[in-house]
Amino acid sequence: MGRIFYVMGKSSSGKDTIFEELINRDELGLKNIILYTTRPIRAKETDGVQYHFVDEEKLHEFERADRIIEMRAYHTVQGIWKYATVDDGQIDLERHDYLAIGTLVSYEKLQEYFGADMLVPIYIEVSDDNRLERALKRERKQANPDYEEMCRRFLADSRDFSEENIRKAQIEKRFCNDGDREICIEEAASYIKHIKGLVLL
Numbered sequence: 001m002g003r004i005f006y007v008m009g010k011s012s013s014g015k016d017t018i019f020e021e022l023i024n025r026d027e028l029g030l031k032n033i034i035l036y037t038t039r040p041i042r043a044k045e046t047d048g049v050q051y052h053f054v055d056e057e058k059l060h061e062f063e064r065a066d067r068i069i070e071m072r073a074y075h076t077v078q079g080i081w082k083y084a085t086v087d088d089g090q091i092d093l094e095r096h097d098y099l100a101i102g103t104l105v106s107y108e109k110l111q112e113y114f115g116a117d118m119l120v121p122i123y124i125e126v127s128d129d130n131r132l133e134r135a136l137k138r139e140r141k142q143a144n145p146d147y148e149e150m151c152r153r154f155l156a157d158s159r160d161f162s163e164e165n166i167r168k169a170q171i172e173k174r175f176c177n178d179g180d181r182e183i184c185i186e187e188a189a190s191y192i193k194h195i196k197g198l199v200l201l
C-alpha cells in the first residue's frame, strides 16, 4: 500500500527547494500529484506538467461530480486564482507512493479523504529569524519586490502553522532547515525510506 508524503512549512522554510530535491530522487520512487489551477499559464510552463490549467467551469464540473479533495482560492492583484487537488484517477495508492506539497488545511483535507494512515507529514521548520532573513533575501532579487506581501505571508503562515494547529493535525516529527539544506534533505529522504520499509533508521 502506498502513502502520500506531504511537505509543509511556513513561507521561506525551504519547502519548495526540498520538495524538488526529493521528487527527483529515483531511489525514493515518489510520484508527483498534479494540481488543477485557474491561474493563467506562464511562459515555460506546460499544461499537465506543473499544473493542469483549467477554467472555473472545469472546477465546477469536478465539484458536481464530487471529485474535489481540497480547493483553495488566493486573492491576487490579477484576480482570484484557485488551486485544487482532484480525484481524477491520478492517485493510485494501491500501486504508488506520492510526494505532495501544501498547507496544513489541505493536508487535513487529504487525511479526511484518503484516511489519516495514508498521509505522512514532512514538516519543515526554520526559526523566525532565519525565515525572515531568507524571505527578504529572496524578495530583494525580484524585479519588483513586494515587501508588504512578504510580511503578510510571513505573519499569515505564523498563524496558520501555530503550535496549536500543528498539534491538532497530529504532526509530531519536524525537519529542521536552519542549517545546511543538504542535511535536512538527507534526513527527510532517510525518513521516507524508513516509512516505505526500505531501510531501518
Ligand SMILES: Nc1ncnc2c1ncn2[C@@H]1O[C@H](COP(=O)(O)OP(=O)(O)OP(=O)(O)O)[C@@H](O)[C@H]1O
Binding pocket: 009, 010, 011, 012, 013, 014, 015, 016, 017, 018, 134, 135, 138, 177, 178, 179, 180, 181, 182
Ligand atoms: N538551509 C537553507 N539555508 C539557506 N537558504 C535556504 C535553505 N533552504 C532554503 N533556502 C533558501 O530560502 C529561500 C526560500 O526557500 P523556498 O522558496 O524553497 O521556501 P518555501 O518554503 O517554498 O517558500 P514559499 O512558501 O514562500 O514559496 C530560497 O531562496 C532558498 O534558496
